[in-house]
Amino acid sequence: MSGSRFAAPPEIIRNSWAQLGICLLAGLREIWAHKFRSVLTMLGIILGVSSLVAMSALVAGMEKGAKEALVAIGGLEKVSIQPQGIPVEQRHLSDQATGITLKDVRALQESAPLVTMLSPEMRMPATLSANGKTFRPWNCLGVWPSALEMNEHVIEHGRMFNELDDEMARNVCVIGTATRDELWGAPDKVGQEFIPVGETLFINGVPFTIIGMFQYYESERDRKERVLAQTQTNQPPSGGVARNNRGWGARRRGSSFVFYLKNATVYIPLNTVWMKFRSGATQFSMRFGGGMRTVTGTSGDPRLSGLDGKIASVDLLPEALQQIRNVLMITHKGIEDFTFMTQEDWAEQINTFVHNARLSGGLIAGISLLVGGIGIMNIMLASISERVREIGIRKSVGAATGDIFTQILVESVVIAILGGLTGLATSFVLVNLISSFSPTDNAPIIKITALAVAFGFSVLVGILAGIFPAIKAARLNPIQALRYE
Amino acid sequence: MALVELRNVSKIYRLGEEEIRALDDVSLDIDEGEFISIIGPSGSGKSTLMHILGCLDSPSRGTIRLDGIMIERASPRQLAAIRNRKIGFVFQFFNLLPKLNVVQNVELPMIYSGISGRERRQRAMAALEAVDLANRAKHRPSQLSGGQQQRAAIARALVNSPRIVFADEPTGNLDSHTGDAILSLFRKLSQEGRTIVLVTHDPEIAAVTPRRIEIRDGNIAAKIDLTLAGLMRPEATASTPMPAQP
Numbered sequence: 001m002s003g004s005r006f007a008a009p010p011e012i013i014r015n016s017w018a019q020l021g022i023c024l025l026a027g028l029r030e031i032w033a034h035k036f037r038s039v040l041t042m043l044g045i046i047l048g049v050s051s052l053v054a055m056s057a058l059v060a061g062m063e064k065g066a067k068e069a070l071v072a073i074g075g076l077e078k079v080s081i082q083p084q085g086i087p088v089e090q091r092h093l094s095d096q097a098t099g100i101t102l103k104d105v106r107a108l109q110e111s112a113p114l115v116t117m118l119s120p121e122m123r124m125p126a127t128l129s130a131n132g133k134t135f136r137p138w139n140c141l142g143v144w145p146s147a148l149e150m151n152e153h154v155i156e157h158g159r160m161f162n163e164l165d166d167e168m169a170r171n172v173c174v175i176g177t178a179t180r181d182e183l184w185g186a187p188d189k190v191g192q193e194f195i196p197v198g199e200t201l202f203i204n205g206v207p208f209t210i211i212g213m214f215q216y217y218e219s220e221r222d223r224k225e226r227v228l229a230q231t232q233t234n235q236p237p238s239g240g241v242a243r244n245n246r247g248w249g250a251r252r253r254g255s256s257f258v259f260y261l262k263n264a265t266v267y268i269p270l271n272t273v274w275m276k277f278r279s280g281a282t283q284f285s286m287r288f289g290g291g292m293r294t295v296t297g298t299s300g301d302p303r304l305s306g307l308d309g310k311i312a313s314v315d316l317l318p319e320a321l322q323q324i325r326n327v328l329m330i331t332h333k334g335i336e337d338f339t340f341m342t343q344e345d346w347a348e349q350i351n352t353f354v355h356n357a358r359l360s361g362g363l364i365a366g367i368s369l370l371v372g373g374i375g376i377m378n379i380m381l382a383s384i385s386e387r388v389r390e391i392g393i394r395k396s397v398g399a400a401t402g403d404i405f406t407q408i409l410v411e412s413v414v415i416a417i418l419g420g421l422t423g424l425a426t427s428f429v430l431v432n433l434i435s436s437f438s439p440t441d442n443a444p445i446i447k448i449t450a451l452a453v454a455f456g457f458s459v460l461v462g463i464l465a466g467i468f469p470a471i472k473a474a475r476l477n478p479i480q481a482l483r484y485e
Numbered sequence: 486m487a488l489v490e491l492r493n494v495s496k497i498y499r500l501g502e503e504e505i506r507a508l509d510d511v512s513l514d515i516d517e518g519e520f521i522s523i524i525g526p527s528g529s530g531k532s533t534l535m536h537i538l539g540c541l542d543s544p545s546r547g548t549i550r551l552d553g554i555m556i557e558r559a560s561p562r563q564l565a566a567i568r569n570r571k572i573g574f575v576f577q578f579f580n581l582l583p584k585l586n587v588v589q590n591v592e593l594p595m596i597y598s599g600i601s602g603r604e605r606r607q608r609a610m611a612a613l614e615a616v617d618l619a620n621r622a623k624h625r626p627s628q629l630s631g632g633q634q635q636r637a638a639i640a641r642a643l644v645n646s647p648r649i650v651f652a653d654e655p656t657g658n659l660d661s662h663t664g665d666a667i668l669s670l671f672r673k674l675s676q677e678g679r680t681i682v683l684v685t686h687d688p689e690i691a692a693v694t695p696r697r698i699e700i701r702d703g704n705i706a707a708k709i710d711l712t713l714a715g716l717m718r719p720e721a722t723a724s725t726p727m728p729a730q731p
Contacts, residue, residue: 022596033584393580396541397594397641398569400562478541482580 019403020410027411030383031418041379042419044372045458048365049423052454054430055361057444059354061435065442066350068219069258070343074151076314079115080341081307081324090335097337099303104331108309111327114320115309119143119150122273123305126266128179129202135182137175138264140203141305142273150308153265158197158212165211166269169276173201174212178264206276208268217259221443274302317344365454372419373461380412380469391473392481401474408470409463416462420455427454486553487514488648488680489538494547496533496703507533508544509703515649515682520675522683522691525700532653534700535684539572539651540564552648569597573642577654579634581626581641588613588622591641598645612640616670632663639670649680656690668693 031038070076081104086094105120126140141147148160161172180186180196187193201208218226311320321340328338384391391404399407431444496508507530515521515538525531536542537549540556543564549556552571559567573594574580581590591609600608613619616636626634635655642650652671656664672693675681683694691697699707 018601019596019599029584389580390582393582394593394597395565396539396568396574396580398565398597398645400565400597402562403565403597479536482541482576 019406023407023410024414026407027414030411031415034383037379038415038418041375041415042372042422044368044375045416045419045461046372046423046426048369048372048461049420049454049458050427050430051368052362052365052457053424053427053446053450054434054444055365056358056450056454057427057431057446058434059357059361060445060447060450061442062357063350063354064445065219065221066353070346070350072152072217072258072262074308074310074343076343076347077310077312078150078343079309079311079317079321079324081309081328081338082341083303083305083337084339086335086337093333093335096333097335098332100307100328100338101303104328105304105307107327107331108307108324112309112320112323114312114316114323116312117146117150117310119147119308119310120270120304121147121306121308122270122302124204124273124277126203128183128266130183130196130199133183135179137179137266138261140266140268142268142270144270147267147308150310151262153262153267154215155212156215157195158210160212161267161269166271169271169274170269171206171208171272171276172211172269173203173208174214174267175201175210176214176263176265177216178260179266180213203266203268204277214263214265217262219259219442222259224443314344317342366457369457369461372458373416373465376412376415376462376465377469379415380408380466381472383411384408384469384473387473388476388481388484391476392478392484395476395478396482404476405470405474408473409466412466412469413459413462416458416465420458420462423458424451424455427451488517488519488552489513489515490548490550491538492548494537494544494549496530496537496542497545506703508537510547511700511703511705512547513698513705515680517648517680518675518678519696520672520681520683520694521696521698522685522694523698523700524685524688524691525706526686529700530703531684531686531700533703535651535653535682538649538682539574540567565597569594570645571648573645573647573650575635575638575642575650575652575655577657579626579631579638579658581634581637583626586623586625587618587629587637590626590637591644593641594645608644609640612644613637615643616640630663631659632666635659635663635667636670639667639674643674643679649682650674651682651684653684654686655683656687657685664690 081100083099086097102120105118108115108118120143122142124140124142126137128135128137128140144166145160145162147153148155155174158174160174161170165172175196180194183201184190184194184196195213196210197213199210201210309324311317321342324340329336332338394404428446431446435444491511491513494508494511495506498505498507511534523531523534533542537544538551540551540559543557547557551567554567556564556567581587582593585593588606588609591612592605595605595608610619610622613622616639618633618636618640621629621633621637626637629637655671656667659667668690671681671683683691685691695711697709698705699709
């Protein structure tokens with residue numbers, strides 16, 4: 001028998017796009033025919049997709065808030081050098097320990113080129129009184145003028161004290177808005193903004209002149225809310241009345257606590273603190289359990305409660321730390337009574353937190369999607385077992401295995417896509433709902449990528465859930481399928 | 486060359502140790518334009534024979550040639566294409582898809598042959614005209630009587646202009662009156678030159694066809710060919726005595 005005697009079987013050339021369109025229509029028709037069942041099936045996907053989007057939006061919001069707070073306290077380039085207890089093996093040298101002093105600052109200025117800016121701090125416990133009221137701020141620090149830039153402060157009214165004020169140990173100070181709010185009243189309470197520049201402030205009973213005030217610090221979200229409230233109530237865009245959310249009255253949750261602390265700051269020239277109070281470092285000794293020490297240590301130089309440095313670049317952080325360490329080991333005669341605090345630790349914590357939150361949230365959403373997928377598979381299996389006859393008929397009129405496979409798969413994917421789209425819509429509602437009672441101040445941020453990923457996953461789940469039922473349907477024997485009652 | 490050539494075809498099922506020969510060494514030719522009935526009691530193997538002839542099933546042994554194509558060598562995909570293009574089925578239980586309306590049901594085979602939407606609709610309507618059901622095109626099968634459903638099924642079987650139509654007990658689910666109408670429709674189609682194979686257990690129905698093949702226990706028990714004897718001409722089947730029609 002030569003092959004040429006026999007005709008070739010007919011080859012069917014199909015327009016696959018038209019074919020897909022027919023399958024899509026059939027899938028939609030099938031879903032429409034079982035509306036309630038289909039909605040129940042989609043529910044798993046809807047929940048999975050919306051929880052995935054909501055979770056990622058929440059985490060993105062928290063990440064943004066945490067990074068804002070990080071910048072507010074000085075950014076990644078800031079390194080804090082802080083005193084610490086002398087290590088056990090050096091205890092016998094404790095009378096030689098100098099603590100951190102201005103000598104260190106001068107040494108670092110000369111010998112540590114990777115440190116671009118230095119800001120010594122002398123903390124002192126302070127009670128402020130003026131206008132017949134008293135207030136204990138979070139921070140009352142003797143600093144150099146460089147502290148302004150180091151800690152990302154911005155003067156809104158008046159001026160920062162300068163080197164001359166420091167040299168002359170003048171009784172001048174720069175305050176944050178929290179002090180003004182407490183002593184003279186917040187703008188939203190008294191109805192107009194009071195600018196206390198030029199007023200006299202008693203710090204531990206010593207009169208100081210306020211020469212400047214910082215701007216009001218707040219998180220991006222608080223600012224937006226305030227501006228929104230302002231435009232909604234049609235209040236004048238400038239003037240104190242609009243600022244209704246500051247001072248003690250401001251909400252202090254999550255990252256905005258950082259902003260509150262920043263507002264409750266008072267800066268005094270370092271020399272003034274040293275000359276007028278001479279008490280900054282004893283406080284530190286008590287706090288850090290270093291035992292009773294002379295205020296000046298052994299060198300006659302005033303002890304600092306801390307020293308902030310700004311390094312040239314974040315990439316050079318390890319090198320810069322080594323440089324600082326080398327210098328300080330010389331000035332401290334090898335006694336390691338200092339330690340470093342970098343924002344890098346915090347940044348790392350933020351990243352770890354974000355990573356963990358993503359992982360756990362993603363896991364929950366993933367499980368939800370998995371359950372949704374199982375639901376789809378279940379319903380597709382039920383659907384094909386009640387459509388055995390239909391499959392038989394389709395095969396008898398010429399549907400190939402692939403046609404049936406495509407039909408069932410498309411149907412499953414259509415359910416998943418509809419569920420995914422509904423889930424995306426629901427996620428916006430869910431995000432609003434969660435943000436209204438979430439513990440953080442950070443507005444959730446819905447990212448396009450999160451939407452795309454969630455939708456992509458829903459389609460993937462639809463495909464995976466459809467494959468097994470589709471294979472099962474495609475493999476049905478047409479004769480048995482036609483006999484099926 | 487005959488349209489269908491069946492040579493030494495056997496179909497063997499195994500039930501544990503037992504071997505069941507549903508078809509045992511059957512050879513058969515069907516020529517183009519023939520109106521033939523396969524008759525036999527239930528379990529005789531006539532359904533198996535029809536399934537093999539209709540490319541729904543493959544034989545255990547033997548060869549089949551349909552329109553020159555070696556069926557037993559074809560892949561499942563090619564078999565699907567052959568069913569789609571060369572074969573039409575009419576079933577006892579009509580087997581229309583309940584969710585589709587009549588014209589969509591008739592369009593079904595053309596969907597699988599990749600014919601464009603407009604042409605599908607035109608050809609489906611033409612096929613419905615041919616079975617006198619065009620006025621019910623938008624109805625669901627459940628809204629039709631049994632006879633109308635069977636006519637819709639016949640329209641579906643014919644819409645792709647198949648080389649051969651298999652009708653499996655096409656009147657089995659109809660009252661005798663409607664059944665007669667369906668049979669005369671088949672006769673009419675036969676006169677138009679279609680090749681039709683009628684599968685039935687009922688000798689009375691088989692009497693419509695000039696050629697009858699009786700299957701018993703998987704074998705051809707008897708072949709009756711009235712055309713050979715000159716008793717009945719294929720083109721004259723309409724004149725055979727039939728129950729009176731209204």
